Amino acid sequence: KGENHIGALHDEDYKEKYFEPLIDHNSMVYDVSRExxxxxxxxxxxxxxxxxxxxxxxxxxKKEDETGLELPLDHDFEQWEEINVPAxxxxxxxxxxxxxxxxVYHKSFKYSNYGEDKVFLKLGAANYDSYIFLNQKFVGHHQGGSTPFMLDITENLAKENSLQIVADxxxxREAVPTKNTDWFNYGGIYxxxxxxxxxxxxxxxxxLALAEASYQKMDLNLExxxxxxxGEAILKIPELDLEVKTKLENGMAELSFAAEPELWSPDNPKLYQVxxxxxxxxxxxxxGFRQIKVEGRDIYLNGEKIFLKGIAAHEESVANGKAVTExxxxxxxxxxxxxxxxxxxxAHYPHSYKVAQIADEMGVMLWExxxxxxxxxxxxxxxxNDAENQLLELIKRDINRASVIIWSVGNENEDxxxxxxxxxxxxxKAKEIDPTRLVSAACLVDEKNNRISDRLTDYLDIIGQNEYYGWYIPDISKLIDCMENSKPDKPVVITEFGAGALSGERGTKDDLFTEDYQLQVYQKQTEVLGNIEYIKGLSPWILFDFRCPRRTNKYQKGYNRKGLLSADKNHKKMAFYEMQRFYSEIE
Ligand code: GCB
Incomplete structure (x- = not known):
């Protein structure tokens, strides 16, 4: 804009005026396995x-004015301190x-052309707004703190490049998430x-996925x-001795063809080179190829009824915050x-793309x-628009990951x-874009009537239900009433239950924040939930303690202590073993 070099802009709408439009999912190129x-x-x-x-x-x-006189700059990119990216x-x-x-982040890099026609810049994630500047030009603004984005920088590249990214x-209030959450708001290009x-x-x-209700047919969608x-595209799966061709029209193709792969499951995480x-x-x-579906109150993986033996997890480590390593x-x-x-x-936002890739290999199903x-x-x-764009960026990123079985559109929102x-x-939207997976959300209990009831569940395949009987609702006997008062017409997955416990803290069954209290809540929860016919999975809250500025009592000290492990993961609390036992006994 250039009209005000000291930045005393009187116009507070400068972001919308000068730093739009937004980069969205349409600019993404499928890149998971690309060099x-x-x-x-x-x-x-x-x-x-x-x-x-x-x-x-x-x-x-800009270092000089129009007459060639030197301007007093308030910045000096190259002299700023250094920091790691990603972190x-x-x-x-x-x-x-x-x-x-x-x-503000600054980096210089060299570029020469090796015969390519286009060059994209990709950020795996930066929280929450990212403004990208290449060689003195604004090239894009992205919103959303956990999804990847790309921009075509072909026209802006030079031999020597100066790149700045503002991560904010x-x-x-209007962002997704909004101002108040129960986790730590990490910053940076991570x-x-x-x-x-x-x-x-x-x-x-x-x-590429199995066609609906089939184990002998695959659907390919290509853009x-x-x-x-x-032109003509060729798809090969050497291990299946398969080679198919399809003709594109205006850049698009849809093809169904016969193929009978060995199926992916947590017990047999079979993957094919495509x-x-x-x-x-x-x-x-x-x-990997698998079928996931719901019929009545059951969830079926590859035609067999399953129980989701789960655990919830944040993306965090003591050493690296959200920038978790492989x-x-x-x-x-x-x-x-x-x-x-x-x-x-x-929970509660897209984790690194590495998780779904590794889950594909190691054999574990995921809720994203x-x-x-x-x-x-x-x-x-x-x-x-922001929420939908984050959803579409996530779906595009992980569309071919067999481990991902559920898209969740949110958590604990008033009806x-x-x-x-x-x-x-x-x-x-999720159903329309991706008919090969289930859609859910983690809902709140209808506390007034003490039952599972939320109008959103009409749009979901699985009812995700958070409940904190034994904690926020101390009277755990109300859990049985709640389950008996409810008549869900779909499978219910208890997406959260839990209790806070400082690692190593002992006491009576009535002493809050002790491992003993937490264990007791887990024992009572599993005893009740294990006997409710319509419950088809659990993901208690949560695998390990995590940082949260809202938690300030003497046990918490800035951490949510509902983990089954301490934040450093060195200590397993007693309730960890209770879940281990419960899952080992479930059919
Ligand atoms: C919830 C939220 C989760 C919180 C948890 C708690 O219901 O979904 O994000 O961390 O309760 O510990 O209060």
Whole structure:
């Protein structure tokens, strides 16, 4: 904009005016198994509390006025301190632990063309708003703190490149999630930053899954972009001796063909190497095939009734905050398996793409969720658009992961008309885009009538039900009444129950925040829930303790202590073994 170099803009709408439009799911290129170049590493970093980078055009890096006289710049990208990318700034230095707001990242990189036609910049995730500037130009703004996004930077690239990203984790009323949540608001670019080079014509998107209600047929959906939109695509699955061809029309193709793969399940996480070729472009990826469906009050995996033996988990580690490593993901899945789980609820926002990839390999089913959490601004159309975009970015990312069986459109929202409209819209969207999975949401108990009842459940395949009998509702005998008062016409998965316990803290069965109290709640919960016919799964709250500024008593000290393990995962609480026992005995 350039009209005000000191950034004393009198117009507080500067973001909407100058830093739109938004980058959305339409700009994503399916990239899970594609080779990319990493821009991870050390970046220059500066907290920018007053948003001066955006207000005062720091990105233009204008060093002289029109007459050639030197301007007094308030920034010096190359001289700023260095920080790791990906990482949460909170865990990088104590001085950033509680910082919320804009911060600027700077990186220089070289580029030369190797014959590619297009180059995309990809961010795995940055919380919550990201503003991207390349070589003194604004190139895009993305909203949403946990989903990946891409932008075509082909036209902006030079031999020597100067890249700045403003990551702003300010909590906002109209955002998704909104201001108030029960987890820690980490900041920064906390997943990979990468470059993707593509040929003139490239595969933009594809999904491959068993056709509805069939074990002998697969459906391929394919979208290509670029110059050649009417050519022929070839799909090979060498292990099945399979090769099929399909002709594209205007860049799109849908194909059904005969194929009888061995089925993916937690006990047999079979994956096939799939090779998709179009024009000069090729994708090779490991994909599993399975059927998940609901009939009456049952959930079927590959035609067999299943019980979801689960546990809920946040994406967090003491060392890395939300920037969890592959080793930490593997450790979490191993812990769940040790508890005899076949399923994990990834609460309350999209976790790293690594989780679904590793879950495919290790054999565990997943619930994936978007952060439509608590009191969202349900009447706001922009909020809806943001939520839907996060949902679509997540679905596009994980569409070919057999481990993902459920899309959740939110958690614990009051049953109002505006909320029903908003969340049923999301549920319908998920069904429309992806008929191969189930849709759910974690609902609240109707406390007045003490029963399971929520208008949203009409739009869900599985009723996700949170309940805290024995904790927020101390009288645990009400749990039986609640279950008996309810007549759900669908399977119910108890998406949360739990109790807080400081690791190692002992006491009587009545002493809150002790492991003994927590154990007792788990014993009573499993005793009741194990005998309710319509309950087809559990994911107690939660695998390990997690940081949360709302929790300040002497046991909590900034942590939610409902974990079955301590936050450092070094200590298993007694209730861990109760769940382990319960799951080992369930058919
Ligand atoms: C809930 C929320 C979860 C909280 C939990 C608690 O119902 O879904 O995000 O952390 O309760 O501990 O209160």
């Amino acid at each position: 990319k170049e990493s821009l991870n590493g050390r970046w220059n970093f500066q907290i920018d509390q007053y948003d001066t980078f955006l207000r005062a055009d720091w990105y233009s890096n 949460c700034w909170n865990t990088e230095s104590d001085k950033y632990l509680y910082y919320e707001g804009p911060a 984790n300010t909590r906002r 997943r990979d930053v990468e470059l993707l080079r593509l040929p003139e014509t490239y595969i933009k998107d594809f999904s 290509v972009a670029g110059k050649e939109l009417n 090779i998709l070729t179009y024009a000069g472009d090729q994708i090779e990826e490991k994909i 080793a930490e993901v593997i450790e979490n899945i191993k812990l769940a398996k040790e508890m005899n789980c076949n399923y994990i609820r990834l 969720e978007i952060p439509v959490y608590w009191a969202i601004d349900f009447k706001n159309q922009r909020t809806y 109002t008309d505006a909320r029903l409209n908003f969340m049923s819209g999301l549920a319908k």
